[in-house]
Amino acid sequence: MLCPCGSTLLFNTCCQLFITQKQSPSTPEQLMRSRFSAYATKAGQYIFDTYGAMPQLEQSVNDIQTWADECLWLALVIHKSTESTVEFSAYYIVDNTLYELREKSNFTLEKGQWRYIDGDITAHNELTFNNGTSTIKRNDICPCNKFPTAWSAKKGKKFKNCCAR
Numbered sequence: 330m331l332c333p334c335g336s337t338l339l340f341n342t343c344c345q346l347f348i349t350q351k352q353s354p355s356t357p358e359q360l361m362r363s364r365f366s367a368y369a370t371k372a373g374q375y376i377f378d379t380y381g382a383m384p385q386l387e388q389s390v391n392d393i394q395t396w397a398d399e400c401l402w403l404a405l406v407i408h409k410s411t412e413s414t415v416e417f418s419a420y421y422i423v424d425n426t427l428y429e430l431r432e433k434s435n436f437t438l439e440k441g442q443w444r445y446i447d448g449d450i451t452a453h454n455e456l457t458f459n460n461g462t463s464t465i466k467r468n469d470i471c472p473c474n475k476f477p478t479a480w481s482a483k484k485g486k487k488f489k490n491c492c493a494r
């Protein structure tokens with residue numbers, strides 16, 4: 330399977346190495362990508378573990394897992410990375426509606442490991458799909474086709490035969 334982070338590498342040669350703790354991310358962007366892939370593959374514990382010590386106090390593995398499970402995580406687009414920030418858009422489907430979550434995230438090194446601290450959400454919108462509606466119908470072409478690097482994409486397939494569950 331392709332890595333959810335959009336690298337176009339196989340999952341087991343990309344973010345899975347971080348999620349299974351075989352390797353540690355060496356940049357904020359690698360950590361951010363692996364956290365998106367963890368959402369996509371419902372690995373709530375990893376998302377919890379990669380919060381910094383302070384923000385982790387306000388998180389629960391259960392809440393993270395519920396949010397990860399509810400959504401179909403379609404695609405990640407990185408807009409800008411620096412030495413301590415990553416600006417990205419995450420695209421996901423919930424209740425047959427496509428959303429964009431755009432955030433500028435802050436990262437820090439704790440004991441030599443990159444950790445997610447917090448982020449400013451700069452956009453969180455429903456995206457209109459076909460004919461100006463934001464509800465994806467079962468016979469619509471699956472929205473993952475809009476994203477060339479989407480890990481789930483089956484070219485030209487209808488939603489019901491692709492990402493719909």
Ligand SMILES: [Zn+2]
Nearest residue numbers: 332334343344
């Ligand atoms: Zn990846």
Ligand SMILES: [Zn+2]
Nearest residue numbers: 471473491492
């Ligand atoms: Zn799809």
